[in-house]
Amino acid sequence: MARFLLLLLALLLLLAGGSATNISYDHRAIIIGGQRRILISGCLHYPRASPQMWPALIRNAKEGGLDMIDTYVFWDGHEPSPGIYNFQGRYDLIRFLKLVHQAGLYVNLRIGPYVCAEWNFGGFPAWLLKLPGIQFRTHNRAFEDKMEEFVRKIVDMVKSEQLFASQGGPVLFSQIENEYGNVQGSYGTNGKTYMLWAARMAKDLETGVPWIMCKQPDAPDYIINTCNGYYCDGWKPNSRDKPAMWTENWSGWYQLWGEAAPYRTVEDVAFAVARFFQRGGVAQNYYMVRMLHDLEQHLLMPERCQYFGGTNFGRTSGGPFITTSYDYDAPLDEFGMLRQPKWGHLKELHAALKLCETALTSNDPLYYTLGRMQEMVQAHVYSDGSLEANFSNLATPCAAFLANIDTSSASVKFGGNVYNLPPWSVSILPDCRNVVFNTAQVSAQTSVTKMVAVQKPSLIEEVSGSYTPGLVEQLAWEWFQEPVGGSGINKILAHALLEQISTTNDSTDYLWYSTRFEISDQELKGGDPVLVITSMRDMVHIFVNGEFAGSTSTLKSGGLYARVQQPIHLKAGVNHLAILSATVGLQNYGAHLETHGAGITGSVWIQGLSTGTRNLTSALWLHQVGLNGEHDAITWSSTTSLPFFQPLVWYKANFNIPDGDDPVAIHLGSMGKGQAWVNGHSLGRFWPAITAPSTGCSDRCDYRGTYYSSKCLSGCGLPSQEWYHVPREWLVNEKNTLVLLEEIGGNVSGVSFASRVVDRVCAQVSEYSLPPVAQFSSLPELGLSCSPGQFISSIFFASFGNPKGRCGAFQKGSCHALESETIVEKACIGRQSCSFEIFWKNFGTDPCPGKAKTLAVEAACTEAVDSAPTLVRT
Ligand SMILES: *[C@@H]1O[C@H](CO)[C@@H](O)[C@H](O)[C@H]1NC(C)=O
Ligand SMILES: *[C@@H]1O[C@H](CO)[C@@H](O)[C@H](O)[C@H]1NC(C)=O
Ligand SMILES: *[C@@H]1O[C@H](CO)[C@@H](O)[C@H](O)[C@H]1NC(C)=O
Ligand SMILES: *[C@@H]1O[C@H](CO)[C@@H](O)[C@H](O)[C@H]1NC(C)=O
Ligand SMILES: *[C@@H]1O[C@H](CO)[C@@H](O)[C@H](O)[C@H]1NC(C)=O
Ligand SMILES: *[C@@H]1O[C@H](CO)[C@@H](O)[C@H](O)[C@H]1NC(C)=O
Numbered sequence: 001m002a003r004f005l006l007l008l009l010a011l012l013l014l015l016a017g018g019s020a021t022n023i024s025y026d027h028r029a030i031i032i033g034g035q036r037r038i039l040i041s042g043c044l045h046y047p048r049a050s051p052q053m054w055p056a057l058i059r060n061a062k063e064g065g066l067d068m069i070d071t072y073v074f075w076d077g078h079e080p081s082p083g084i085y086n087f088q089g090r091y092d093l094i095r096f097l098k099l100v101h102q103a104g105l106y107v108n109l110r111i112g113p114y115v116c117a118e119w120n121f122g123g124f125p126a127w128l129l130k131l132p133g134i135q136f137r138t139h140n141r142a143f144e145d146k147m148e149e150f151v152r153k154i155v156d157m158v159k160s161e162q163l164f165a166s167q168g169g170p171v172l173f174s175q176i177e178n179e180y181g182n183v184q185g186s187y188g189t190n191g192k193t194y195m196l197w198a199a200r201m202a203k204d205l206e207t208g209v210p211w212i213m214c215k216q217p218d219a220p221d222y223i224i225n226t227c228n229g230y231y232c233d234g235w236k237p238n239s240r241d242k243p244a245m246w247t248e249n250w251s252g253w254y255q256l257w258g259e260a261a262p263y264r265t266v267e268d269v270a271f272a273v274a275r276f277f278q279r280g281g282v283a284q285n286y287y288m289v290r291m292l293h294d295l296e297q298h299l300l301m302p303e304r305c306q307y308f309g310g311t312n313f314g315r316t317s318g319g320p321f322i323t324t325s326y327d328y329d330a331p332l333d334e335f336g337m338l339r340q341p342k343w344g345h346l347k348e349l350h351a352a353l354k355l356c357e358t359a360l361t362s363n364d365p366l367y368y369t370l371g372r373m374q375e376m377v378q379a380h381v382y383s384d385g386s387l388e389a390n391f392s393n394l395a396t397p398c399a400a401f402l403a404n405i406d407t408s409s410a411s412v413k414f415g416g417n418v419y420n421l422p423p424w425s426v427s428i429l430p431d432c433r434n435v436v437f438n439t440a441q442v443s444a445q446t447s448v449t450k451m452v453a454v455q456k457p458s459l460i461e462e463v464s465g466s467y468t469p470g471l472v473e474q475l476a477w478e479w480f481q482e483p484v485g486g487s488g489i490n491k492i493l494a495h496a497l498l499e500q501i502s503t504t505n506d507s508t509d510y511l512w513y514s515t516r517f518e519i520s521d522q523e524l525k526g527g528d529p530v531l532v533i534t535s536m537r538d539m540v541h542i543f544v545n546g547e548f549a550g551s552t553s554t555l556k557s558g559g560l561y562a563r564v565q566q567p568i569h570l571k572a573g574v575n576h577l578a579i580l581s582a583t584v585g586l587q588n589y590g591a592h593l594e595t596h597g598a599g600i601t602g603s604v605w606i607q608g609l610s611t612g613t614r615n616l617t618s619a620l621w622l623h624q625v626g627l628n629g630e631h632d633a634i635t636w637s638s639t640t641s642l643p644f645f646q647p648l649v650w651y652k653a654n655f656n657i658p659d660g661d662d663p664v665a666i667h668l669g670s671m672g673k674g675q676a677w678v679n680g681h682s683l684g685r686f687w688p689a690i691t692a693p694s695t696g697c698s699d700r701c702d703y704r705g706t707y708y709s710s711k712c713l714s715g716c717g718l719p720s721q722e723w724y725h726v727p728r729e730w731l732v733n734e735k736n737t738l739v740l741l742e743e744i745g746g747n748v749s750g751v752s753f754a755s756r757v758v759d760r761v762c763a764q765v766s767e768y769s770l771p772p773v774a775q776f777s778s779l780p781e782l783g784l785s786c787s788p789g790q791f792i793s794s795i796f797f798a799s800f801g802n803p804k805g806r807c808g809a810f811q812k813g814s815c816h817a818l819e820s821e822t823i824v825e826k827a828c829i830g831r832q833s834c835s836f837e838i839f840w841k842n843f844g845t846d847p848c849p850g851k852a853k854t855l856a857v858e859a860a861c862t863e864a865v866d867s868a869p870t871l872v873r874t
């Protein structure tokens with residue numbers, strides 16, 4: 001094995017302090033200070049949460065069994081203008097790295113600086129476009145110089161804070177570029193030259209920790225190339241000297257405006273992760289992952305697995321058209337709360353994998369097929385290699401993974417024992433004999449959250465991800481009507497239609513194009529004409545003589561650019577045409593991003609005049625960058641009547657915040673499209689006016705079988721996002737200010753604030769469930785926990801016997817221990833959490849001797865107010 005070792009750092013020896021860690025790897029392990037490790041990593045992008053949220057997110061990631069946090073570094077956020085850096089607030093990278101370090105976790109620092117990440121322009125600052133001759137992500141001085149400058153800046157900062165693991169810090173890996181292998185071919189030989197330049201440039205920065213390139217099959221020897229895939233089992237790096245590491249594959253998983261929300265069962269997520277380690281994985285990262293599942297048939301299987309997604313605040317969402325919520329159905333939800341049972345089940349999986357670490361890191365697995373169905377039940381055994389085919393003589397260490405990749409259950413003999421494997425599941429045997437975990441057996445509790453309206457008294461309930469707003473007090477609104485066409489702020493006149501990004505420098509979503517033209521009576525004889533824009537992106541709102549005529553977006557056109565044909569009404573004489581072009585997140589994926597452009601990228605004509613077509617392309621156009629409201633050119637009013645369903649209205653209201661520490665959200669489901677700010681912080685874009693298709697959703701998702709991104713959807717027929725996260729950090733105790741910009745018309749009466757809390761918790765565990773991994777070989781256990789600051793206030797359901805149904809709809813079966821409720825109430829009411837060992841003696845008399853029994857409980861969580869709860873029933 002020694003010959004595989006890649007020694008990274010003679011340099012380390014020179015570092016004083018003794019805290020420096022020697023990091024190396026071979027194809028079976030990441031070797032940290034001499035210890036052979038497998039690593040479980042989760043993505044947590046620091047600017048997608050507020051700094052106040054970071055400590056709890058990191059703590060919950062650690063408690064969930066993660067070893068490493070994976071984050072991109074966001075160039076556009078850190079260098080908003082050339083040479084002007086921002087490392088404050090959500091962009092305080094060093095503070096974030098230090099917090100991760102304090103928590104005892106490692107970091108995979110994916111510097112990029114192209115990051116994709118569903119982030120605006122893939123992380124590129126728009127000012128790069130101003131550099132003459134620049135081409136992104138290929139061999140040219142303009143780009144390479146700026147890229148190197150930024151990467152060097154980040155590496156120097158991390159180094160000077162002693163944050164690389166080689167210096168005793170948490171940064172174990174860094175990534176250069178991102179999925180370049182996917183686009184390299186589009187750049188000809190310059191692509192390869194650039195890739196090799198980037199690799200060499202990174203290496204020469206001498207971080208002392210390994211560099212990674214994901215999806216880069218031709219990465220040079222000193223770089224680890226990693227797998228980005230739906231299921232990464234079966235994937236191999238390009239050299240036996242390298243460990244199999246799984247980073248991510250971004251495509252097909254994020255949510256666009258107007259789409260239903262994809263979700264993935266925890267059984268299947270756990271299956272994919274377990275399969276990766278079963279088949280030789282060393283480091284895995286929760287992100288969206290997809291890959292070739294290399295069964296004989298090479299099925300393509302999608303999945304998503306961000307550990308915490310968070311929020312695309314401000315104008316950071318990419319796309320175009322990526323939603324503001326970046327929740328991802330992740331183990332930690334957008335608000336930072338545990339998503340249960342996902343978080344808890346994966347925690348068990350991680351604990352089971354850790355029990356296998358010594359065996360996993362010592363050798364390649366031996367592979368066996370079991371059972372009658374060829375290849376459908378697979379065993380992978382990690383041992384010292386001397387394992388006998390008949391298992392009479394198990395070596396130590398020894399760990400085995402038994403996978404049933406069939407959609408029905410299987411019973412197989414392995415090492416002389418019989419194992420029952422649920423469909424589409426992996427059992428983990430850290431000693432090659434005893435199953436400690438099965439991916440399809442979920443004992444972790446389910447938590448049901450709700451939104452509690454701030455303006456008392458009603459509740460807004462979340463039911464399977466959808467929400468129904470309750471009655472709330474009205475906010476007192478002021479408003480301002482944005483002038484159509486702008487009012488000439490920073491006006492740019494041209495006999496042409498200017499490309500949007502180079503005109504606005506992406507400082508705003510908006511660019512007005514307005515012009516005046518004369519039409520005679522004669523020309524209007526043919527009836528109402530049609531305005532044609534031959535090519536535009538991402539969206540235009542068209543106004544004629546101050547009146548809104550219509551909007552077109554490229555969202556559902558299937559292409560990057562769309563043609564607009566808008567019937568308009570003209571009058572004889574001078575007409576005023578004003579087109580508001582709006583970007584909705586700059587493209588984040590693909591080659592040649594710098595060539596895309598936005599706004600009106602074609603010609604503008606008026607068709608259907610009795611004299612034919614009037615070409616306005618070279619008319620005198622007045623361009624205004626941004627809206628008056630964005631330039632603070634606003635005169636608020638509250639005397640005229642409050643505008644409803646009017647385009648281009650700014651609204652403002654003051655509000656007080658909900659008490660406590662629960663996450664806060666604003667309901668914008670009644671609005672059209674626009675942006676929202678609280679106390680000057682942008683919450684992001686909203687667009688509830690566009691709804692998801694009404695079909696394709698399922699209430700229940702069959703975890704079995706190949707996953708694909710449209711397999712399990714929720715929110716059909718509803719806006720993609722009605723609730724928007726308002727970080728507590730941005731709120732003050734009294735008199736917060738909300739500002740909304742409405743582009744197309746909405747109903748501000750439906751706007752309200754709520755806090756998000758856990759409402760109910762449920763769990764269901766049987767006598768034959770596996771005991772918690774950490775308590776190897778004890779009894780199965782049912783645990784219930786409300787959030788910190790809450791207590792269990794009542795038990796809706798408790799039955800030890802053969803209860804039926806699921807959370808929210810449990811029912812007693814024919815077998816029921818009469819004392820179930822009393823026993824559960826006694827143990828749980830008034831407490832934040834409670835747990836039960838599943839054994840009949842704990843529930844009085846055996847309600848049905850000889851039969852397998854299950855305990856199912858559903859309990860209510862309530863916010864602990866000032867005094868201790870006194871709700872204990874007798
Ligand atoms: C680092 O670890 C490797 C493998 O464990 C070992 O061979 C090497 O000598 C170590 N290097 C230093 C500088 O300690
Ligand atoms: C994601 O992975 C699949 C399968 O490996 C591949 O075909 C696809 O091109 C990848 N997409 C991206 C964006 O990397
Ligand atoms: C199992 O393998 C061992 C070692 O190869 C052998 O001695 C033993 O007879 C085998 N047992 C059976 C039941 O095949
Ligand atoms: C965009 O950038 C150019 C060059 O850096 C500058 O001259 C121009 O004023 C900027 N425009 C806006 C709207 O920021
Ligand atoms: C309109 O004018 C533009 C530029 O002046 C030209 O490129 C375009 O072809 C013209 N379109 C028509 C339909 O005449
Ligand atoms: C606007 O929203 C309020 C509150 O949800 C609702 O009562 C009212 O009917 C809505 N108005 C319209 C025209 O939809």
